[in-house]
Amino acid sequence: MTKIINDVQNIVCHMLQGFYFEHKDRVSYNEKYNLIFRKDLADMDQQVVLISGGGSGHEPADFGYVGDGMLSVAVVGEIFVPPTPEQVLEAIRLVDRSRSVLLIIKNFTADVGNFLTAEALAKEEGRTVDHVIVNDDVSIENDVTYNKRRRGVAGTVLVHKILGAAAREGYTLEQLKELGEQVIGRLHTLGVALSPANDPTKDEPSFTLQKNEAYYGVGIHGEKGYRKEVFSSSEKLAVELFNKLKSVYRWRRQDPFAILVNGLGATPLVEQYAFANDIRRLCELESLDVRFVKIGTHLTSLDMEGISLSFLKIEDPRWEAWLKADVEAAKW
Amino acid sequence: MTKIINDVQNIVCHMLQGFYFEHKDRVSYNEKYNLIFRKDLADMDQQVVLISGGGSGHEPADFGYVGDGMLSVAVVGEIFVPPTPEQVLEAIRLVDRSRSVLLIIKNFTADVGNFLTAEALAKEEGRTVDHVIVNDDVSIENDVTYNKRRRGVAGTVLVHKILGAAAREGYTLEQLKELGEQVIGRLHTLGVALSPANDPTKDEPSFTLQKNEAYYGVGIHGEKGYRKEVFSSSEKLAVELFNKLKSVYRWRRQDPFAILVNGLGATPLVEQYAFANDIRRLCELESLDVRFVKIGTHLTSLDMEGISLSFLKIEDPRWEAWLKADVEAAKW
Known part of the structure; x- marks a missing residue:
């Protein structure tokens, strides 16, 4: 690379x-x-x-x-x-x-x-x-x-x-x-990669993927995931990650959440927003009360193509206020 | 893709x-x-x-x-x-x-x-x-x-x-x-690509590059650039873009500038910062008075790997103040 x-x-x-x-x-x-x-x-x-x-x-x-x-x-x-x-x-x-x-x-x-x-x-x-x-x-x-x-x-x-x-x-x-x-x-995250990260200090990527393959559950240092499958659509990725999170939270209608959609390094914003839109639709189907959404390239794995989805169940309204509070950091 | x-x-x-x-x-x-x-x-x-x-x-x-x-x-x-x-x-x-x-x-x-x-x-x-x-x-x-x-x-x-x-x-x-x-x-920009953009509405990328090739002067819709050459280092790219800008501005020592280093879509931040550091050194060599720097993925060409470099000669101190003024936009 x-x-x-x-x-x-x-x-x-x-x-x-x-x-x-x-x-x-x-x-x-x-x-x-x-x-x-x-x-x-x-x-x-x-x-x-x-x-x-x-x-x-x-x-x-x-x-x-x-x-x-x-x-x-x-x-x-x-x-x-x-x-x-x-x-x-x-x-x-x-x-x-x-x-x-x-x-x-x-x-x-x-x-x-x-x-x-x-x-x-x-x-x-x-x-x-x-x-x-x-x-x-x-x-x-x-x-x-x-x-x-x-x-x-x-x-x-x-x-x-x-x-x-x-x-x-x-x-x-x-x-x-x-x-x-x-x-x-109350904070849970799942990631999916469409390409490995290419560590410039190493000769080889940490795993290999076929073209058009998605790898669920990968880590941010090239740790292996739990399943590879042929990529079909953003919606399919969204359903997989969303349902896994659902099984962890066992949420109820109107449960309040904050959501982070995170690009893993080389994922253009157009794809991050398209994926976030699929998450929006799934949240609506489940009648979740989404109080805060953040979309962008926030914590990455070098040049990995892929996305992670984080949910935070908001147990205290102050958490929402703090998420929305002013901040001076460069990349929030 | x-x-x-x-x-x-x-x-x-x-x-x-x-x-x-x-x-x-x-x-x-x-x-x-x-x-x-x-x-x-x-x-x-x-x-x-x-x-x-x-x-x-x-x-x-x-x-x-x-x-x-x-x-x-x-x-x-x-x-x-x-x-x-x-x-x-x-x-x-x-x-x-x-x-x-x-x-x-x-x-x-x-x-x-x-x-x-x-x-x-x-x-x-x-x-x-x-x-x-x-x-x-x-x-x-x-x-x-x-x-x-x-x-x-x-x-x-x-x-x-x-x-x-x-x-x-x-x-x-x-x-x-x-x-x-x-x-x-007073505003001039030059870009360099390491890969073409893959437009999902088209079957083919707008141009092709060999692995390890850099293409200077490309546009943001896949418009062709002015020269291809084998990529050797961030510094080499920086020198090329910087010298072209120098020939446009014909700047003098202590001339005040604002600088934007912009990732073209799939370029990880680590590379954008490394490139910006090369630009910093070149500015120091020329004794430019750099008043404002912005680094990030700001205007892209889908999933293109590459970077653009913008210089703005600051003719009025209010320009600097306006660049630094508070703003509510999502991705500034």
């Missing part, structure tokens, strides 16, 4: 410098540890500081969500490789010791390990740190590997938004952790 | 319904004429109404830019087909006769023809309508077809932003037209 990059070794640095070129008025960039953070981090009063991150290749996540009303710091790993504990610890160290930090971690074994190691080291320094772990991906049926494989994927962006708005309102660390866990418990 | 759509005949309708599903709180949707417009159109006091549009396949342009501080109405044609005069006339008719309308037209023969026909019909109805024509594409060398081929491409989004902010400040129709022409005169 032809990729608009220079040397693969420096791709993350080049990307972050490009982002910083655009946003240097309002974010800072620590080049040594690949951190993007709010320029006014020290002036945010006593707001709890939200830190998230992960491997690169998921842009605009997470640095595209740094800004007032969302994340305070994004920690950026190499392509599909989580940030090291050292990087996460340096992110925490950006913040004055007197303030509290919440880590928003996606549920991948290596990510969780590195973030929790950093949390432990920060606590040894006398810092106040806690975390939530996002595990919205319900692509895998209940089996022995279920919890392990309930990965953190696009729904994470909704967690960033809700917690970011609540933190701005002065929620404490304890309150944010509780809120985060409540939201994560 | 596998595309997440249903029937090709209804793709524009499905797309607009998907967009409306997301934004019905703040936009209205006229399904008969494919119009997306501000819900508060009637309450905008005496602001001049900005209308733009064109064929589909360029999403998020132009409906993604409808909102306070940018466009008032977007008129949406079929894939790569401009809206009819009737559609544009209906867009103008949304507005009370007492108010003024400015059409922002991209410089393609059919677009210009249809918009100007509608303008003439509206004037016969006693309406006050004028227009500007955006022709930012400088991909073609000076030759007999130069003006014809100076198409309106991604730079149009910067015109929407500046004129939208000025309209909100109360600029008159005459002032907006003059401002628009000044901005357009």
